[in-house]
Structures are given as structure tokens and as C-alpha cells.
Amino acid sequence: MPGQRKVYVVSGGVTKFAKAHPEMDFRLMVKRAYDYAMGDVPKLKASEIESSRISYFSDHFARQLKAASMVQDFLGLNPKDSRRIEWGGATGGQAVQAGWETVASGRNDVCLVAGFETMSSVETWKGNEFIALASDTNFDYPVGGFYTGYYALMVQRHIYEFVRKTRFAGVKDEKKAQQAATEEAKRVMAMVSVKNHINALHNPYSQYPERLTMKEALGREMIAHPINRPSVCTMSDGAAVLILASEEAAFRYTDHPVLIKGVGCGTDTMRLADRPQGKVPRFAWEKAADYAGLKYPGVHSFRAGRTAALEAYKNSGIKNPIEELSFVELHDAYSSSEIQTYEDIGLCRYGEGYDFVEQGHPFLKNIDYGLNLPKRGTIPVNPSGGLIACGHPVGATGIMQGVFAFWQLQNSIAKHFGNDKLQIKDAERGLIHSHAGTGSAVTVTIMERA
């Protein structure tokens, strides 16, 4: 865009995500991630940071209004420009873009993006209640507000549109056809869960690394049919930071900054019930005939995700994401929404997400998953382990993705993880994707090796 300056990531830091960090409050958690990031660019002095964008999702979890001001205070950044960013589950992704904006606009040369969440302050089911308050409290929450339930409603329709109507088109008995389609989809969701948990074995920051088998992934307790426990992310405490800088400043601090090539954001109705039944906004390589008769987005797909990807690809000059992207870190709050997101961001067409997993495309090449994956490694998705295995301290999550993507593109995974198992060789370009309540807002950010 004219007048827009190039923005680089110069450093990042993450605390280990955990069920609880009773030894650190939110301020100290952010400070730890911040100190790590500052330690990685010794030439950058704290006095050179001109502003901050600080994100956390919930005042209910924080039990402290204006908690972002307390972070600013604790880090010693007063009296500089700062603001709090909140955008539901996409809070972290939105904070990254807010930091990008302040540097791209020329207002600042160096901006700190920092996020956190302290979800251990209440018990799990109370935490679910807090999160469900991010649905319409007149019409949705009182019915039985529960986010896993909402995503189950969405994937059930996705399965109906894209598995029932294709693989089971010949089955006459409607109920039997739907049940068979759901069993098929559950198997594919379990594959995604296996992938993310096994990837996380090599990520020391992850909360739930596990050598998960298909049998275990399929056998664990149901949360909301057809989504079971290994397919759901958990409550976490954690913090993450990124330091962004203009081109001139970035190369003063490091020889290996990473360019934020383009950003995109989309939104949709808060209530699932209100989602339109219209036409698919298509990528250049998709034909109208691909989606004949498909009512979009309905509740099966995320129009906000498609909108964000269209904008981000346009701004980054990406014509063919599967060729041009080296990896994707996406918001897998559920293994179902990971599959839905492949389609939204154009890694495959709508309806091809299940096949995309079964073929092995989003798995890493050099890791053994105990699965037969003929086309493994086309485009690794969530090499870090994603939300499902890393944890999801909401305000930190989208920034965490940015940190992992930054290290991938810097080729510094070995330095930060203590092993290079997850390092994607010659990674050139990555996509990070942050997603809020039932797809009501999604950000997509493209990062590129400088």
C-alpha cells in the first residue's frame, strides 16, 4: 500500500504455557517473556522501545481491570504510548497487527507487542462459562453456552455438507449415512490431534506434548459430540512478546529480522444462527462450479477466515499459498476448526479438508506419527503443536504463533527449542492465523525471511 513502511520482527519470547503459574502473576509472566526477547537482541535498549500494544482477552480471568496498564507499569515503559487490545480468541493476532500498524504508519520505529492470560484463576468449568460469555448473552448463552458445543454444531454441519453428501452420497438411510460420515470425520480429527500432540514433543514451551496414538485419540471422553477431549485446547497461563521495528531500525538490532509481509482481517456475525447462506468469496484458482449449490458460510465454514486470507494474500502478493508458504501456524482451538481453516485459507478447496489430512499434507516430513501418510510434508501446519498441544492462554496465543513463526523463518528453532526437530528447512514464508469466538473475527498475517 502506498505510504506504508516495511515492518520487521526483531525478537520474540514466550513463557512455557502451563495449567497454572502460581509463582508469577500476569505482570511477571510478561516480564519473563520480554526479558528473553530483549536478551536475544542485546543491541536494542529498552529506552528505544517507543510504544506497546498489550493484549489479554478477559477481564473476568484477570480480575483486574486495566491489567494492560499494570504490565506497562511493571516493564518500566511509562510514560510511553500504550493501549490494550482485545478481540476474543483473536486477541493475540490482533495485537500483532496493531503493532504492525503503528510501525507501518511511521508513528513509531520500535513497538513492543505483549500478551498474556491467567486462566488458572478459576476452575475449568467456570472458565468455560467466562468464555461462553463471548457469545450473545440474550440469545445464545442462556441456551447452554459452551464453546465446544458451538464448534460441535459447526463441524456437524461441515461433515454433513462435505462428507455425508460426498463419500456417503449413495447411502439412502439418512441417519445411517450421517452417522457413518461422522465416524469418518472423527477419525480424521483424531489424525490432526495426533499430529499436533506429537509435534509438541519437540517444543519445550508446550503444555501437553504426548506421543498420542489413533486408538487413544479416538478412545478418550466425548466433550460435545463429535469433539472429544484430545481435539480440544485447554485453559492455560502464559505470556508471549514480539518486538517490531521499521526497516532502518530492524537491521540495527539484528542481521536476521523477519518481514511482516502482509496482514488481513475478517469478521462475521456473533450469533451462529445469523450467518448468511450466500456464495463463497473465491480465490483466483477456484471456479464457481466448485461450489455449485453450496450455501456459504452457513455454520459450516468461517467467512471471517476466508476474508482475512484474501486480504493477506493480496497484500503479500501471494498467488498460490500452498507453493509459496513454507508452513502455517493456525488457531486449532479444536481439531475440527483446524480442518475447516485449511479450506478457509485456501490450502485446499472447501470440502477437501478431510482428504488433505488423510493424504498427509499438513504433517512434518521427518517425524514419525505412526500413520500412513503418502503425501507428508507438503505444507506443515502447526509444527509447534498448535493450541491443542501448546495450550491457549488467549491473549498470548496469537503472539506465540508469531514468535514460533519468527524463529522458524530465522532458522533459529534449535537455539530456542534446544533441538532442531521442528525446524523447517529453508523456511521462507509462514502464515499465522488467529481466530475469535465461533469465527466472529479472524486475523491472518504473512511473515517472510528477510
Next chain:
Amino acid sequence: MASPKKFAKFRDVMEEVKKSGAAIYTNPTGTSDLVVLSPYSMNYIHSYAQDSEFFLRLAKGKLYGSECKNCHYRYATPRSHCINCGHETKWFELPLEGRVHSWTTCYFGSEEFLKETPFNLVLVEFDGVDTLLLSRLFGIEEKDIYIGMGVKARFRKPARYLISDVHFIPAERKSSRRK
């Protein structure tokens, strides 16, 4: 006052805090963290404002949607203003029978609804209406629900002026099946 009890497991700390109000977590990182109970509750004085009429009619056992006065888009979950053209909407009575557009059975839930699990959530579609309604489906188990099945509305008496004043049940009672 006796000093708080110490625990090496955070789960035990949580239980003790709920019981006595305070506990010390002997953290494997080497710190001793004092954890206390911090209660928080409030009553909101909440107005349904432009949606008030919907809840008043619901309490009388009637289900209303809203139709755009300009483009005639019909909302099953009412909205006072159209999201397609911005015009005001008018009320129209929804049919009391519809179909399952999507569904799930929740085995866990938010704390407020945990005691009601398992329960079924459904998005209901109605003939001639453009959007859906989120509700509960009673009187049927997971294995028998499917997309497209007919459902009919039932109303809670006395009403509580909540969206849960309406729920759905299967439209056709199955003839009793032999085991």
C-alpha cells in the same frame, strides 16, 4: 491465626483454598506461593431493550422472528435492524415446527449448565425463514438425532423471560421399537 496449610500439588491447594480461604503452594520452582480465595459476584439490572417484545411474547408461548421492512429478509432469531440493508424490521410469527440444521450433544458445559449435562443443542431452520434459532432438543438421545429431522417447539411455564423459555422436541414420536 494458624498459618495456611502447605501443599505440593496445585489441585490440593485449590481444594484447601475453597475450604479454608488460603493455602501455600510449595512450588517445584522453589517458591512458596500464598493462594487465597477471592469471591466475585454481582446482579446485573439487564434490559432486553429493542428485543423486549420477543421475550414478552415468548412468555405467552409464542415464537416471533423479525422481517426486514425493506428487503424482506426473515430472521428466526430476531434483530431490530436488518444486517443486509440497515432498515427496521417488523415482527412475524414463526412456525412452531422446523428442522434440525445442525446439532450436538454436550457431555460437559459451562459451570452454570454442568448439572444439566448431557444435553442437546440444535440450530433450528424454518420454512421460508432465512436464518436459524439456537435451542435445546429434549426427549431424544445422541444416537437418534440427525440433520433434517423435524422438531417442534415447547414452552416453559411459568416463563423465566430467558431464551430457554422455548425448547424443541422431535416432531414425530417414534412408534415404540422392540428391543
